[in-house]
Amino acid sequence: MALTINSSWAGEKEVTLILEGRLDTSTAPQLEKEIQGLDGVTCLRLDFEKLDYLSSAGLRVILIAQKKMNRCGEMIISHVNETIMEVFEVTGFVDILTIE
Amino acid sequence: MTFRSKRSWIRTIVSAAVFFVVALPFKSLFTLLPGVTEIRPANMIPPVLGLYFGPAAAWGISLGNLVSDITAGSGAFVCISGFIANFFYSYIPYKLWYTLKIGKQPIRPIQLSSVTEIVKYILIILIDSLVTTTALSLIFESAGFQAMASSFPLLFFNNFDFAILLGIPVLSLLEKYRVQPEVPKDCYSANQNPKGKWLDISLYLISAVGIVYLIFSGVTHMQIRPSVAFALLCFVFVGLFLYPLRPVMEVEEQKTSKGRVKISIKTKVTIGFLLLSVVFLLLIGIVTLNTININGQWNRLETWNYLYLVVGITINIVYAVAIAFLWYVEKNITLPIERLSNLTEVYAKQEHDHQTGHEELIQHCSEIPKGDEIGALAQSFQKMMEELDSYMVNLATITADKERIATELNVAKQIQASMMPCIFPAFPERSEFDIYATMMPAKEVGGDFYDFFLIDEKHLAVVMADVSGKGVPAALFMVIGKTLIKNQAQLGHSPAEIFTTVNMQLCENNDAGLFVTSWMGILDIETGKFTYVNAGHNPPLLKKSGGEYEYLRSRPGFVLAGMEGIRYRQFEMTLEEGDMLYLYTDGVTEATNSENQLYGEDRLVKFINQHKDDGPQSLLTSIKGDIDSFVGEAPQFDDITMLCLKIKSKNNT
Numbered sequence: 170m171a172l173t174i175n176s177s178w179a180g181e182k183e184v185t186l187i188l189e190g191r192l193d194t195s196t197a198p199q200l201e202k203e204i205q206g207l208d209g210v211t212c213l214r215l216d217f218e219k220l221d222y223l224s225s226a227g228l229r230v231i232l233i234a235q236k237k238m239n240r241c242g243e244m245i246i247s248h249v250n251e252t253i254m255e256v257f258e259v260t261g262f263v264d265i266l267t268i269e
Numbered sequence: 270m271t272f273r274s275k276r277s278w279i280r281t282i283v284s285a286a287v288f289f290v291v292a293l294p295f296k297s298l299f300t301l302l303p304g305v306t307e308i309r310p311a312n313m314i315p316p317v318l319g320l321y322f323g324p325a326a327a328w329g330i331s332l333g334n335l336v337s338d339i340t341a342g343s344g345a346f347v348c349i350s351g352f353i354a355n356f357f358y359s360y361i362p363y364k365l366w367y368t369l370k371i372g373k374q375p376i377r378p379i380q381l382s383s384v385t386e387i388v389k390y391i392l393i394i395l396i397d398s399l400v401t402t403t404a405l406s407l408i409f410e411s412a413g414f415q416a417m418a419s420s421f422p423l424l425f426f427n428n429f430d431f432a433i434l435l436g437i438p439v440l441s442l443l444e445k446y447r448v449q450p451e452v453p454k455d456c457y458s459a460n461q462n463p464k465g466k467w468l469d470i471s472l473y474l475i476s477a478v479g480i481v482y483l484i485f486s487g488v489t490h491m492q493i494r495p496s497v498a499f500a501l502l503c504f505v506f507v508g509l510f511l512y513p514l515r516p517v518m519e520v521e522e523q524k525t526s527k528g529r530v531k532i533s534i535k536t537k538v539t540i541g542f543l544l545l546s547v548v549f550l551l552l553i554g555i556v557t558l559n560t561i562n563i564n565g566q567w568n569r570l571e572t573w574n575y576l577y578l579v580v581g582i583t584i585n586i587v588y589a590v591a592i593a594f595l596w597y598v599e600k601n602i603t604l605p606i607e608r609l610s611n612l613t614e615v616y617a618k619q620e621h622d623h624q625t626g627h628e629e630l631i632q633h634c635s636e637i638p639k640g641d642e643i644g645a646l647a648q649s650f651q652k653m654m655e656e657l658d659s660y661m662v663n664l665a666t667i668t669a670d671k672e673r674i675a676t677e678l679n680v681a682k683q684i685q686a687s688m689m690p691c692i693f694p695a696f697p698e699r700s701e702f703d704i705y706a707t708m709m710p711a712k713e714v715g716g717d718f719y720d721f722f723l724i725d726e727k728h729l730a731v732v733m734a735d736v737s738g739k740g741v742p743a744a745l746f747m748v749i750g751k752t753l754i755k756n757q758a759q760l761g762h763s764p765a766e767i768f769t770t771v772n773m774q775l776c777e778n779n780d781a782g783l784f785v786t787s788w789m790g791i792l793d794i795e796t797g798k799f800t801y802v803n804a805g806h807n808p809p810l811l812k813k814s815g816g817e818y819e820y821l822r823s824r825p826g827f828v829l830a831g832m833e834g835i836r837y838r839q840f841e842m843t844l845e846e847g848d849m850l851y852l853y854t855d856g857v858t859e860a861t862n863s864e865n866q867l868y869g870e871d872r873l874v875k876f877i878n879q880h881k882d883d884g885p886q887s888l889l890t891s892i893k894g895d896i897d898s899f900v901g902e903a904p905q906f907d908d909i910t911m912l913c914l915k916i917k918s919k920n921n922t
Contacts, residue, residue: 194739225737225786225855232831233782260786260805261827 172196174203182242183212189219192227200227204234211242218248223256235265245269277325280451284318284329284359285336293337308573312358312428313435316397319359320366320379321443323451327359350408357509358401358428361472365393367453367517368469375521378450381440381543382536384596390440391433391588398428400472403479404505411498421483423570426577433584434554438547441540453517468515471508478505535603539595546591554580605643608633613650627654678741681714685744688751689718693886701794702729705885706912707893709856709905716743717854717908718751722758727794730758733806733852733912734787737828746783750775750829754789764789764802765839768829772804772837775830785829788852792844797916802839804829807855810877814847818877820870821850850914851877851888856907860896863903868896885913 172190179185184207192200207213213234223231231246238244247269249257257263292311318326334355338348366379366389374385381387402425409420478501557579561572616630631654637647686708695704706719716736724730732754736743753774757767767789775785788809790801801821805828811821826837844850853873860868873892880891889911896909 225735226739228828229737229782229784232784232828236782236832259807259825261803261825261831262805264827265832 172199174200176203182210183214184210185214185216187216187219191222191224192220192230193222193224194226197224197226197230201230201233204230204237207237210238213238213242213244215244215246216248217246217250217253220250220253223253228256228260228262231262231266243267280322280325281329281332284314284322284326285333286329287318288314288330288333289337292334293340309427310431310435313431313439315355315359316362316394316432317436317439317443319361319363320440321448321450323363323453324360325451327356327363330359331356346412350405353509354401354405354408357404357512358397360513361397361400362393363451364512364515364517365396365472367456367520368515369393370518376518377521378452379440380444380536381437382444382533382539384539384592384599387539387543387588387595388592390437394429394432394436396472396476398425398432399476399479400509401428403475403482404502404509406479406482407498407502407505411495411502413495421479423574423577426581430577430580430584433588434547434550434580437543441544444536444540452520456517456519465514465516468512471512475505475508533603534606535599538598538603542591542595546587550580550583550587553583601638601641602643605637605647608637609643609647609650616654627658631655678714681741681744682710685710685714685747688748690721695721696723699794701917702792703885703915703917704729704731704913705889706910707889708908708910709893710908711739711856711905714741714744715739715908716747717856717910718747719852719910719912720751720755721912721914722755724758724761724791729792729794730755730789731792731850731852731912731914732787732789733809733854733910734785734829735806735854735856735908735910736785737783739907742781742783746781746785746830750785750787754787758789758791763839764791764800765837768802768804768826768837769835772829772831772835773833776833779830784831787829790850792914792916797844798841799844800839800841802826802837804837805831807853807858809853810851810874812849812851812881814845818849818851818874818881820874844916846916846918848916849881849885849888852912852914854908854910856905856909857892857896857911859907860900860909861903861906862900868899872899885915889913 172188172192175187175189177185177187186200186203188200190196204213215231215234235244245267249268254263254268257266257268288311291314292309295307295309295311315327315330318330322329331352335348335352338351343351367376369389369392370376371385371389371392374383377386381390402421405424406421482501554576557576558572561567561575561579567575612630612634616627619627619630631651634647634651634654638644639648689708690706693705696702704721706721708715708717708719710717716739718732718734718736720730720732720734722730732751734747734750734754736746736750750771753771754767757770762770768787784805786805786807788801788803788806790799792799801823803823803825805825808820808822808825810818812818821842823840824838827835858868858870858873862868876892876895877888880888883891892911893909
């Protein structure tokens, strides 16, 4: 299973990345690359509605994204399912992320 | 000339039978010279079978001829001379094939698959027909039977025309059905120089006698005196009977490397073209036969004499053209293809490692003429060989590098394993608790680690941690994390303090964005007070004495190395005798089987409660066994790390 990333822009500084599939060791670099390319964005939204699985490598990329956005704007994660929410809770990520 | 085996006998009998059956009908139906000869398509049989079966066929054919002569009522003189003539007519081609060497081509068992071999066949038939006809004509002449001038051309073309016209298709058929030819056994190699080579001369002398004699009698129209003819006949006979002593040359067996090629393109082209020319010649023969006798003023002898001449001359013209064409095709198409095919075959069979270069093959390949499709094919093949060679060298370098890295990773794995306490029982002198732990990395090195150590005489620390990601980066980060935690713990700080400090230190130089989920507890061995802290790790399972395993849930702090300035909170509880604490990483619950199902927390809790009375070591072994049987053949994706602590009895001292 792979990861598909669809991005939709609202203006020049706001983007939503819709993730579909698994965010694990093999697909995390894909998202990392995508996020590195988002210079100048002030509002990053991650839509997790179709995300099935999140591994620690995926958490690492989310953390990198959060740190990047901390410097220049905000990051909002939406539509988190129960399984992934549990991962966020167990790892303490809920404390540092903005989850809608 | 000895009959070596049963096979030789069979060949003799078959040859006799075939010759008899084909020869007899023509005897009475198509007589040309009454009592001497007739139209004899059967005359192609002796050289063809002779070439294929050697002496056995020669005996068989002379016998067959004898029987057919007797059956037709020929006189004893004709019978005997026919016997001798037919024996040599069959035997000479066989001997010539294995003694005559044209150009550099080695002598191979009879086949018509190249221009050289066709030229050789025609040459052999020419000599054979000349020699036999000379002998026969002289026999008839010396007996006063028939003038040589009139019989010679007839006898000659009777042999030559039919042997070429019908012999070639029959030989092709024998070849196609892969009839095994008889190959002489007692051969000498090209280096040896045996006595008896001069015996070839006898054949050429006999041929020369025949030709000179024919021209002489044809020009002068003189009847040769029987005594002169007889003297010449004696000379011819001496030559003929000596000739079988001629030693044969070494025969090159069919190369086994051509095993995959049943009939080569060269053979196919050659035979196809030969058969075409045979059809053409037959048509010419038929047309001639029907046109020359239109007025009916010629008798049969005259007609056939003329016909034989026409066909004989046409054969030479057609074959001159055919051979020129085939030579061209062979030189430009079939030989290059054959060479290329052999090259590819040799190449395919060779070893292909970085040490074997293919310079020699590449050299051969570059010698194939360029400019047409075959040349292009050769060039492509050459390029492929060169590229593969350099690819092999590259691959060898890369493989060596890979092997080196694999070795280093293996060493790293050992170093990593030895960093975690792995000697059990770990504290044989302490009776208050029992502890056991295992780790199975998924790749060569992993990011999981466990640790346990005595901070001082009455404090035991246990740590379970999982670095995000896998492989070398995770392992390096794990080393740092483990060292920092232990260092901080040994300063006597509380778990929350330890994690707060370690988090700060880990954040300082964390460009890679790695983080560690970690769970740590410190047990006061005397009081049983157990202080623990969780940095984003999955909670452990706790079994109170007499109870069931249950999750020890506490509000987790953020992962270590994730964010600067995190303050961790610690929790407290009391552990009593018989209590068990089971720590693990998500490699356990996320072990996946081939149907992509997770092992899961429910299964773990259920299984561990079935084994709740087991000691730490047997418990971990059982869980590992259950995970293994659940996963089956599916590969292990994540490190699987577990630790189990059992409180035995309070320190009474």
